[in-house]
Amino acid sequence: QKEVEQDPGPLSVPEGAIVSLNCTYSNSAFQYFMWYRQYSRKGPELLMYTYSSGNKEDGRFTAQVDKSSKYISLFIRDSQPSDSATYLCAMSAIPSNFGNEKLTFGTGTRLTIIP
Amino acid sequence: GAVVSQHPSRVICKSGTSVKIECRSLDFQATTMFWYRQFPKQSLMLMATSNEGSKATYEQGVEKDKFLINHASLTLSTLTVTSAHPEDSSFYICSASGSELGWYEQYFGPGTRLTVT
Numbered sequence: 001q002k003e004v005e006q007d008p009g010p011l012s013v014p015e016g017a018i019v020s021l022n023c024t025y026s027n028s029a030f031q032y033f034m035w036y037r038q039y040s041r042k043g044p045e046l047l048m049y050t051y052s053s054g055n056k057e058d059g060r061f062t063a064q065v066d067k068s069s070k071y072i073s074l075f076i077r078d079s080q081p082s083d084s085a086t087y088l089c090a091m092s093a094i095p096s097n098f099g100n101e102k103l104t105f106g107t108g109t110r111l112t113i114i115p
Numbered sequence: 116g117a118v119v120s121q122h123p124s125r126v127i128c129k130s131g132t133s134v135k136i137e138c139r140s141l142d143f144q145a146t147t148m149f150w151y152r153q154f155p156k157q158s159l160m161l162m163a164t165s166n167e168g169s170k171a172t173y174e175q176g177v178e179k180d181k182f183l184i185n186h187a188s189l190t191l192s193t194l195t196v197t198s199a200h201p202e203d204s205s206f207y208i209c210s211a212s213g214s215e216l217g218w219y220e221q222y223f224g225p226g227t228r229l230t231v232t
Contacts, residue, residue, distance in 0.1 A: 008156065043208050043223030088158065103221060107158040
């Protein structure tokens with residue numbers, strides 16, 4: 001069983017729709033949860049991070065973490081064609097010291113917003 | 116956000132030759148750099164972690180003699196693929212983090228597409 005599971009999609013939604021992206025994980029030591037956006041043939045870009053359980057909102061993006069269910073979500077409101085990309089979840093346990101903060105990534109979900 | 120560059124963006128080499136990929140942090144000191152490999156439609160696979168001035172720590176299954184990593188300064192890390200073979204063809208991405216950033220903040224380079232013929 002992979003430590004982090006993410007539906008690879010692809011997921012296609014019409015412009016303006018609400019998008020829900022999800023990951024599940026098995027390692028209860030994970031405390032930090034990140035979402036990255038990766039455009040084709042580019043490196044990932046950090047979108048949001050969340051510590052422990054709860055919600056975090058940044059513009060059209062909302063990240064949710066439910067540690068009891070080991071389930072995290074990213075919601076995109078009023079989706080735009082420019083949101084078309086692959087979205088990767090990533091997570092980490094608290095490192096023992098700086099320089100030891102390994103991230104474990106999901107496989108990524110390919111999202112297409114249809115104009 | 117912080118900026119990380121990679122060079123070259125793509126490289127084609129013949130089987131048996133060595134290829135060096137550079138990763139630079141442009142506006143912060145990268146205490147730690149990470150090297151990943153990504154196959155099509157797959158996730159990022161961590162290959163190794165390097166701290167400036169120290170030997171890299173390789174993930175299980177990654178051949179340290181084949182993938183040589185040097186992190187000689189706070190702004191530069193290099194990955195050398197030695198005696199490359201077609202199965203080494205992949206997308207290689209570096210990321211960097213620094214003590215002046217949040218520890219969870221890894222900034223990624225744009226990646227290097229390696230094709231071994």
